[in-house]
Amino acid sequence: MLRKEQEMAYHRALVAGFETENMNDLIFFADHYGASHLREACIEFRDLCKRSTMMVYGWMS
Numbered sequence: 001m002l003r004k005e006q007e008m009a010y011h012r013a014l015v016a017g018f019e020t021e022n023m024n025d026l027i028f029f030a031d032h033y034g035a036s037h038l039r040e041a042c043i044e045f046r047d048l049c050k051r052s053t054m055m056v057y058g059w060m061s
Contacts (some may be wrong), residue, residue: 006048007052009048010045010049013045020046020049020050021035023042023045023046026038026042027039027045
C-alpha cells in the first residue's frame, strides 16, 4: 500500500511540474535558508524518481 501511495505522489509531482533537474537547485536553496523539511522532501523525490525510472526500464528489458 505504501509503495502505491509513493508512486501516486511521484506522478502528482511530475504533473505539477517538478522534475529531477530542478532538485539540486531546490536542495541548495533549502540548505542556504535552513529549510530541512524541504531538503529532505527534495532528496526523497529525487531518489523516488531514480527508483521509478529503474523499475520502468527494468520492466521494458
